[in-house]
Amino acid sequence: MHSLKDRTAIIGVGATPQGRLPGSTQLSLAVDAFSAALEDSGLRKQDIDGLLTFPGTTAPEGALNYLRIGEALGIDPAFTGSMAMGGGTAGALVQMAAMAVESGHATAVACVFGDAAKTGGSRFSRASGWGDSWGIWGMMGAAANSAVAASRHMALYGTTSEQLAEVAVACRRHASMNPAAVMRDPITIADHQASRFIVEPLHLLDCCLISDGGVCVIVTSAERAKDAKQPQVLISGMGQAYTTRTLEREDWWYVPHQKEALDRAYAMAGMGPRDIDVAQFYDNFTISVLLWLEHAGFCAPGEAGPFVEGGRIQLGGELPVNTAGGNLSESYMEGWLHIVEGVRQLRGQGGERQVPGAETCLVTGRGMTLNCSNAMVLTKGEVSA
């Protein structure tokens, strides 16, 4: 494979306010996020010649979202399209943007997401399964798939609900240092344990939020991002992997494709877990962070439960994870804000939650019925003298 190591960069990131935004639409949130990222990047609108979008759960036009957003933005792109991989979309689109830039199909690609999931009617409660729906047995909603993973992880490895709570507590503590986060009041393991069950073994505080909001990430060449408005943040490694099979694959619950995606990203970057300063792991549910830690090589399979104990994934710990609060506490932007936070940490713009001297950040995404995964190693670029 032609290596894209350090060939492309994220030059701009932007987000709308998050949470409950009555009157907002997928379109308004996407456009506002684009404007914010454009301003952040220092580029002009006419510089954007690539447009990749995720319709989220509330765009009425679905996969034609790129046309709707493009028209609203007044952009006639050289390269465009929409993709729907749930929480796997953000990373997949940013990687596609990097490939488009590297191959010369476009010079600056805006990856755009908006979703009025909180107030605009989302579809997160539907059942999975082609043909006969799993809903026949009452198997529906996003939490259930992760609950299946948690149940088996607990049975095989002795993982406990209190260990899952460590993830929720860490994300909330980080969100408390993020003025833009939706849920900022610190919580304890006891709060987690006292919260009601959603799908056992998952409690309410194991679950991500549902949010209105928009996010945009602009990708260009590493060369162009040098000496730009913002400090350069390079895409040093990227990888994707998918398990389209669910019931047909015995280890589907363990999301083995995540390890493949991570290994590809590490290989391109020439790095491993010991080189990572901070991580933004896709956290639709707390169990997902445990699985990422195992697949990313921070601990052995089955050992993520003890690994997260004692604040190890909190700021000040060995590996700060989800430093803006993640899907669990910052906002459920299907992983888009994980990329934004990775960029901000490497620019040194983390404010109170900045990881001192962060030079490398691992960012992951995963979506649908545990099917789609991707990983990126982002690194701090050269600083001009």
Next chain:
Amino acid sequence: MSGYSKPLPEMGEETRAFWEGTRSGQLVLQRCVRCAHIRYPISAYCPECLEQGHDWVPLSGRGEVYSSIVFHQVYDKAFADDVPYNVSLIQLDEGPRMFSNVVGVPPGEVRVGDRVRAVFDPVTEEVTIPRFTPEDS
């Protein structure tokens, strides 16, 4: 039974044999005529070798709990009177896995590794849903 409001299977050509099987108290699945892979979910094509030809073969209906969860949240109001209810991923002895419900025990007392056997729950005149119960019950 006429008031059943939960999701029901679509009785199409592809799935008819499965649901006729459950109505007569038997779990039957497709076995590929070329590679003998027993597949589930029901599919027109064998996901191993893409062969369409298949036989519907009766299974023992026995297996073990692979993962087990309990729904407390009501996602579909048709299940409002059922919560908390069990959903388990069942590893069938013949190889395939399917989602179902383990019944006959409190929903939270189903354990990964528990041996189970199929039971058949007629919910409408046409549809009998396969569920599972502890093997020794």
